[in-house]
Amino acid sequence: MKQGIHPEYRPVVFRDRAGGLEILTRSTMTSEHTTEYEGRTYPVIDVDISVASHPYWTGASRLVDAEGRVERFRRRYGAGR
Template identity: 60%
Template sequence: MKRDIHPPYGPVVFRDKAAGFAFLTRSTATATGDRTVEWEDGRTYPVIDVEISSQSHPFYTGTARVVDTAGRIERFERRYARRETR
């Protein structure tokens, strides 16, 4: 491998604020700013906030989102209603 061309690879905490879930992993993603968090082992790590993780994504959690399909179908039928043939 060539030297000095690879990004730094180190421990980072990814935090899903919506689900209240965080996990520590190693990544080349660098945390923006000076945000850090103290982890369970007492050490301080950079933190990256994410909107969706395995704890909040419907595919992984098995919970489906409520989709208003009846309202969408009724709106479609009103907009493109069949007209009576003459």
């Protein structure tokens, strides 16, 4: 591996703006903003959505079939063939 060409790999906090979840991990991403996490200061990267606020993981997701495509498919090809 060549020396001096790779970005610094360091601890970074990723914060979900919608759900308030904070995760400390390691990354090469940089940020001018910092946050306190467990008594230490780390760079923070704000994300729009994470497992704490995504509808699939929170159970708020649902199948929306506004145009009746599933029912039309079942009528045309039969259910359970």
